[in-house]
Amino acid sequence: MLVSKLPQFPDFTISASLFSNIENGEDLVKDIANIPYSLIDTTLICSVEQIYSAIYRVLVEYKFNRIKTKSINSELLLCLSQNSNITQNFKKFGINANTKNLVIVSILENQINNDLNKEFNALLKGEEIELNNENLQKICDMKAIRKILTSNLMMIQILPRPLSMLFS
């Protein structure tokens, strides 16, 4: 689990883990409204920067009272793309019954939850692997990413240098 704080937002603790071979996708989808974390399908995620730049955006929006969705968790799905269509983004980045790989993110304000790792593991039936670019690139769908990125100009710059070059 990657635990960090964004320098500009010291009151928030960000915890993120990458899980593969998820088996309970269907249950997760059913219960999604009650899950206090963001669940991101990694099909379209090929770098850590992609996730954290979105987290940055969420916190900027949140701090200046401009979030457009119900919660900080759902807002993260929206912020993964420059596109402001909520439904479309949920479809693209949210999990579905067939989701096998996902990133789980918790954003907590003025709180510390030492049991978070336990909670993640209890919720997700799958295998936790290190959240890094290498692992993400193994499990993502490059073709699909290429497609969304060309229509999503700003995202491309967020990719680490060698990766972003793939798309130019």
Next chain:
Amino acid sequence: MSKLITGTYSSPDIPNKTFQVNCNDAKYLTTNGKTTGSSEYVLKAGQIDRDRPSGPRRLPDGQLTYLSQLRCNLTGIQDDINEFLTERMQIAKSKKTKLTDTKEEARINDEINHLLDGGDDDTEETDTV
């Protein structure tokens, strides 16, 4: 006064038309010409004309100064010429078109006004008309 203003007009169909000052006619004794007033459109919009020319200057004995008299005479001659030429334009136009007299007169006046504003073709202030 030794000499008065004279004008001579000629064109293909009128070889020689002269304009002269008639010192007994009031139109040659005013600085306020008939054909050089405010434009019709401002008057219609309710303009009160406060921009008439200054009146002629008089000597202590009540006589007009020579130059004031000259200015009055010229004002009269200017009216004569303007009226004459406007009429000529009307004749020239009516040969081509069959508009009613009043309409045609308005049209000619418009044309004159248009020309009078001519030098300022791209000055913004002229946009109202």
Next chain:
Amino acid sequence: MMFLNPALPGNRWALQMKEKKISIRSNKLLIKLLRTLKEAQAIITNITISKMSVELVELVNQYLTPNVPISPIAQGAEAIVFTTHVHPYLPNEITKDIDTNKKYIIKFRPPKKYRHPVIDKSLTKHRTLSEARILSKLFQIEGLKVPRLIAMDAVNGYLWMEFLGEDLPNNKGFSNLKNFLWMYSSDGRDPYDKVVKETLFKVGEQIGLLHWNDYCHGDLTSSNIVLVRDSNDIDNWIPHLIDFGLGSTSNMVEDKGVDLYVLERAIISTHSSYSDKYNEWLVKGFSSVYEKQGKNGSKKLGELLGRFEEVRLRGRKRSMLG
């Protein structure tokens, strides 16, 4: 056509309506020239923080929190530019592997008190977004080098970008094109060195790419071209174009010609002894991009260089007037 009153004074410009537009262009050129000269003086003095900056720096500090230490590096009418060593969002676990010495640029468009808040907010947002957009689009063009956008808060007027360039050896200043050329014209170095020639050719190529793709920089001076040294080859300087605050998409030859002219003037005013060769190399690099595009490219290049010459003549005539 409007008939002009024959007895009224002739207006010597009345029939040359184009003249106004031309003058406006030339004015812009002059403005840029003046600025280039000012810049030449400003390089020696450090950036002085005016009264405005003190207050604004405080505002930025509040926004960024003490966790993001910043130092101001430039201040214009519209934006203040800072550097920082802190990445806005990447966890340390990730950044430590990349580069511990990495710097970032924060460009801030401060609120203007004189503007009605509604107008001010709308402008800040719109302009920040539009600069980000143009950077992103340029970033995608193959071969074109511009800074990478890292983060944006359009509503508050912040852009984070990667920092490019380095300090030149022997206190020759930051590695923009201007300082680079100065470096080669001092300390007994050869101002016509092969490295200079190659670098200027590459700068020309960058501008060529920009223009070929119908973008204009709008403020192309030698300080807005940053050289990044290839880590494997110390004599390979890779030019990057920065500051697209006045950038635009444009397919007008005039805009492109002005871009080229502004850069030429910048070179002439700061490196006058060698400017002929320098500009020649720039144009060669520029042309090479167009020439690669076949017939259409050569045709467009011809038009563009023609207009460049025209703009140049206009500029010269103007500055010699009276």
Next chain:
Amino acid sequence: MSKRDNNMQMEHTLTLNIPFATSKQADIACQVLRPDPILRPQDFQVKYTSKGNELVMEFQSIDDRVLRVGVSSVIDSVKTIIETFDELE
């Protein structure tokens, strides 16, 4: 400019003789009026001369319309000149 700016077409003419009080005045009037160029010389021409006390203005035009406007405008100027002499000399 077209080739039609020969005098053949300027068949509408008007000559005005204005007798000033002195020859100096006539001469000044001439000098004041002369500098302003004619915008459409192919349609309208004017010549100012002074003969003794008299200012002689010879107008030529292609038609009465242009003549009307040009002449009246020049007369306006002459009126200003006369008033200046009258009030300020």
Next chain:
Amino acid sequence: MVNLNGVKPKNGRNYYIALGLEGSANKLGIGVIKQPLLDSTLTGDNSHDCHTEILANIRDTYVTPPGEGFLPRDTARHHKNWCVRLIKKALAEAKIENPSIDIDVICFTQGPGMGAPLHSVVIAARTCSLIWDVPLIGVNHCVGHIEMGREITKAVNPVVLYVSGGNTQVIAYSENRYRIFGETLDIAIGNCLDRFARTLKIPNIPFPGYNIEQMAKKAQHKDNLVLLPYTVKGMDLSMSGILAFIDGLAKDLFKKNKKNKFLFDSKTGEQLITVEDLCFALQENLFAMLVEITERAMAHVNSNQVLIVGGVGSNLRLQEMMGQMCADRANGKVHATDERFCIDNGVMIAQAGLLQYRMGDVITDLADTVVTQKFRTDEVYVSWRE
């Protein structure tokens, strides 16, 4: 080195007297000024401090009914018919009994402006010059504004915002020219305000912009600002689009077009915006654009001083906004003059013309007195500054 004392005053006097004639738009202004021969003007750039004394400053404005603009022909008629009377009055006020002895130079506006009105005044200027045997100087109207502004405010080297019915320019001095840094690409700001005033049919007395300013003060929904197009293009700006937009709003307001969501609540049909609000929005928008390009010019030339000249410069809201901008700059200061000097007048023409004259510039051939509608500020060689 600049020496303003190169040409000595007439008849061994220790002061100069200049007559200034202005008539480039709807104002006819006659001014008489006196400048002492000073040691301080022997060297250096002291042209902003000539100790000018105003002996007469007379103005008559051609006024049109509400909703109407002024036509060149009517304006020219006004100038023709008032010019001699006003000169006579100004001379009397300045106690000048013998112009041919007392006056050093006659200064007239050569442009830019409306052709016919300019021409009406130059006819009088030429005649006076010949009958009094006093030299003539043709003055650029904008330079007149700048020099008058500098003299009144003693601003040495300000960035100048010139805003009037016919002009919108940001100007800064550099190498003997007043360079235009930014300007309007279409209509002038004063013209934009005048035309909106016509749409609203508000009176032209004392002038339309003043009445818009007064109405703007009465805006009731200042927080709910109507957003208008903001059209700054680099250093330049354009205003015709804004005018068209707000004219449309005003017309919908008069027609009570409930479909316009800017103006009427789409559910209740309640009117959200008043005519006063529109005036307020127009001013806020246009002035923000002006201040922005002024600030850019200041950044370019490293100046902290602004001088606002021209008729629109008397607008207090514009002055206030400019002040707010300047307050954020080290030693920033905004200079503005009151309506006696920032609205077109003859004194300013005399001021700039006399500077020109003192530098030895005189018209020797009347052919050089031809007026011109287009006369760019940067065409004038400013010999009196360093």
